[in-house]
Amino acid sequence: MTLPLLPPHPVPLCVIVLAIVAASTDLTARRIPNRLIVLGLAVALAVQMSIHGPLAGALDWLSGAACGFALLLPFYLLRGMAAGDVKLLMMIGAWVGPALTWRIALATFLIGGLWSLLIVLCRGRFARLLANLRQLIGGLAVAPLRQPSLIDARSESVGSIPYGVAIAAGTLGMLFAAAL
Template sequence: MRLDEARAMIELLAMLVTDPRTGVLIALLLGAAVFDYRSFRIPNWLTASGLAFGMAWTILVPPLPGAGWSFPVGGVMTGFIAMFPMYMLRAVGAGDVKLMAMAGSFLGWHDTLFALLTSFVVGGVAAVAFAACHGMFGRLLDNTRQLLCHLALSAVGGQRPAMQLGAHQSAGKLAFGVSIAVATIGNVVARQLGFI
């Protein structure tokens, strides 16, 4: 490890100790990932308390000069608006939408959007790995093809699309809250280390 990399790691650890915003966000994301992995549910008390802390702390101690109330509100709205259509299509759960909105209260709109996009990449890789490990890769590809055809036909026909498969057709279920946690924590750490 080079000297500048070691210095960046020490600064990251110092930031976690001195900036409650980052430490609390990471703790909340890890807690949500554990709950989601174990029960496929993210408790409302976790997302609501995280949202309240993120909003209050970010308004009282802005992360950037001149960042006022619009910084956390922009993050919350970005997380919610970007995830809500996925919830309506039943691709993610309501807890995932609330978790991304909660993370947005800490991150602001720009970092929330980046974390969201990274979450979809992490979730996609996890889905492919899960299907491959369980011998369901062919089913995953077939389901993806069917859903894309259905979505295209629904769009052409002017109908509301639905992304539901029967239980016998599913290639499995993943906790997307874990993907959100991994991606968001990875973005926070990468930004602190100067990689993004």
């Protein structure tokens, strides 16, 4: 499998800075500021339009943002991540386009999944994780017949991670891999 080409400059540098800032605020405050997302989206649109022309740049920006949004939205709807994480990948997608966004999401899922599993195992919460997964899968089967929430509000969480860090790690990894 070949990676898409590295986006033209200044895209990689801007994405690296934005991903690191988002990860650091997610680590310290457990949130990703909307100001950062809006700034990143606005500058990405301007850069894409200056690199590719107004129409092609706007379409690249929109297709990348839509890809990032669509890839994480189901996890937000299942209460598996926060809205800031969805918006962060949407912003990164606006910078790098849909092909690289898809690969960033895959790397992010791998990093975030392994990190989460390690935390669950270290905290001795694996049995609770399995019970929550059974409830989620059972909720998917009867979701049209019941309440909109697939997970019972009384379910006990096995913990959470600042997923912006996983998104930043996946982004940096894919950017460096594409540069090789």
